[in-house]
Amino acid sequence: MLGSGAVAHDFARSLELLPDHELIAVSSRSLERANRAREDLGAKRAYANYRALCEDPDVDAIYVATPAALHCEHVDLALSARKPVLCEKPFTVNSEEARKLVQKARTERVFCMEAMWMRFVPAIRELKAEVASGSIGEVRLLSAELGELVPYDPAGRHFAPALGGGSLLDLGVYALSLAWFILGRPIKGHAFSTPAPTGVDSQMIISLTYPNGALASLTCSFEQRLRNMAFVAGTLGSIATDSPLYSPNRLTLIRHTPGSFSPEAGKRGKLHTFLSGHPKVVQLRREYAPLLRRIIRGDRKTKRLSYPGYGYQFEAAEVARCVGQNLLESPVMMLGESLEIMTAIDALRTSGEFDWSAGAGDDLANR
Ligand SMILES: NC(=O)c1ccc[n+]([C@@H]2O[C@H](COP(=O)([O-])OP(=O)(O)OC[C@H]3O[C@@H](n4cnc5c(N)ncnc54)[C@H](OP(=O)(O)O)[C@@H]3O)[C@@H](O)[C@H]2O)c1
Structure with a gap:
């Protein structure tokens, strides 16, 4: 040690x-x-x-x-x-x-x-396996947030620039690593941040885009305790972790109707919009809400994946x-990925954005 x-x-x-x-x-x-x-x-x-x-x-x-x-x-x-x-x-x-x-x-x-x-705890390994199995279809959106109220200490490792402070390096790195784990390398990234008095970021919001049009929305903060969860939405369903996202004990899987972006679904969508705007339908839905919820829950599954100790x-x-x-190297956390994530972090901390749509051009990361 x-x-x-x-x-x-x-x-x-x-x-x-x-x-x-x-x-x-x-x-x-x-x-x-x-x-x-x-x-x-x-x-x-x-x-x-x-x-x-x-x-x-x-x-x-x-x-x-x-x-x-x-x-x-x-x-x-x-x-x-x-x-x-x-x-x-x-x-x-x-x-x-x-x-x-x-x-x-x-x-x-x-x-x-x-x-x-985080990548090795049972629930996150299961999340990865579920996504890889195609059970939620193609991932279209991932959101992850991690925030703790960290008492301000300009000399401590959280806020001191000389010790590598900042919410992105400390907490945002988990959200980025999860996005990389599930969606791979993004093509563009954009961030907004709030500086602490020492100059390091005390909170940050990051958006990432992927070649297939998928998006990721990530938040990290030293200013507030956030929900500290991740949500992965695909074309066939979604998976939510419980808190904290780096060591969750539970995943909630929800399956929904496939093809919601197809032209037929568009027609169904119009009918749905028309019906759900009708006062009679709204009243019926309210009356039968518990029954509907039970039916919808039929497509909901909770997986408990607890373990002893801290999880390291x-x-x-x-x-x-x-x-x-x-x-x-470990195939689960390759060095090239750590390097790519650090390259993204550099850009998000300095200019607040990166554009790799023409290729990141990183020979080491690609090996
Ligand atoms: N995986 C996780 O869940 C997790 C959680 C918290 C932190 N971390 C990471 O773990 C690392 C350490 O975090 P921590 O919370 O354990 O920090 P910490 O309690 O402050 O401990 C850091 C240790 O580093 C050593 N050190 C060597 N040079 C130092 C210097 N110039 N200033 C301060 N300490 C120095 C100190 O050990 P000696 O004084 O004994 O030499 C100190 O005990 C960070 O990189 C952090 O991001 C990971």
């Missing part, structure tokens, strides 16, 4: 749920903190500097859990020691750093993955699986 902060502790406790994982060593910039973490978490060793951890021959993989602005330096340290790395989200604070790490991991042929744990165990198991099979 490289870093001994809040998420490192939660991650270490998640490892306790995996019988074939062992927390060998913790590291901190301070020996006192390292020793405290070792005792709290039952690690074998404590190091007062990160390099010593990377050089420990008994350590098979390193989990980087320092503030985002230090990920590049610390992942580089681990890769230089030829240790497989799982690096907390966001992968880096800009695409230049992400490119450097992707190049290094590929040149050194060492496993590396962004710790986008799934990404850890993926690292073990990949390293065990000599894979250099």
Whole structure:
């Protein structure tokens, strides 16, 4: 464990749920903190500097859990020691750093993955599988929002520019990663944001468009607790996650009538508009609302996908699986995707938009 902060502790406790994982060593910039973490978490060793951890021959993989602005330096340290790395989200604070790490991991042929744990929790894996099975048809719209009320502290990692602050890097990255997971690479993106006094974004709204006309609408905020859910709407139905979208316990699937954009549906739509505007129909609908709701609910299914602990165990198991099979990247969270997402984040944070309709032209991301 490289870093001994809040998420490192939660991650270490998640490892306790995996019988074939062992927390060998913790590291901190301070020996006192390292020793405290070792005792709290039952690690074998404590190091007062990160390099010593990377050089420990008994350590098979390193989990980087320092503030985002230090990920590049610390992942580089681990890769230089030829240790497989799982690096907390966001992968880096800009695409230049992400490119450097992707190049290094590929040149050194060492496993590396962004710790986008959301992609590995059961409900999000199920969401991906449902979409891939075609059960909701072609995805036309995805919306996701994630917001927490984060007390303003100009020196803390959420608001300090030097530590990689901003709601997009901290929370929006989940929404972007979900959009990429479900819809792939967008062709255009546009964002509006509100700056915090330190200059980093305290909230942001992002729109993405896709080659087939699908859209994504994403929101992140440090100013308000939002609904923290995702909704994926397709031509045959929709899927909603419960909250929080990075580790939901439940999916709600709703199937609706196919072909609602066909000419026949257009005619049916006109009839529907005419009938639903008729006072008698409106009254009947109100009277029979409970029955109608029961009929509609017949097409509604709830899938419960709860799990023990925090949920970081799934990404850890993926690292073990990949390293065990000599894979250099996880097919679920490829390095090229982390780089693409960082490239989009750069553009959304600086100019507020990107246009990749003529191709992103990113050789590394395409590999
Ligand atoms: N996956 C998730 O659910 C999740 C949740 C929260 C955060 N995160 C990510 O995890 C990372 C760490 O977040 P956190 O909430 O655990 O932060 P945190 O509690 O502030 O811990 C960060 C750790 O980084 C180390 N560090 C090294 N250099 C530092 C510096 N210059 N300033 C501050 N800390 C420094 C510190 O460890 P030592 O002092 O012991 O060296 C500190 O304990 C961030 O990238 C964040 O985005 C992920």
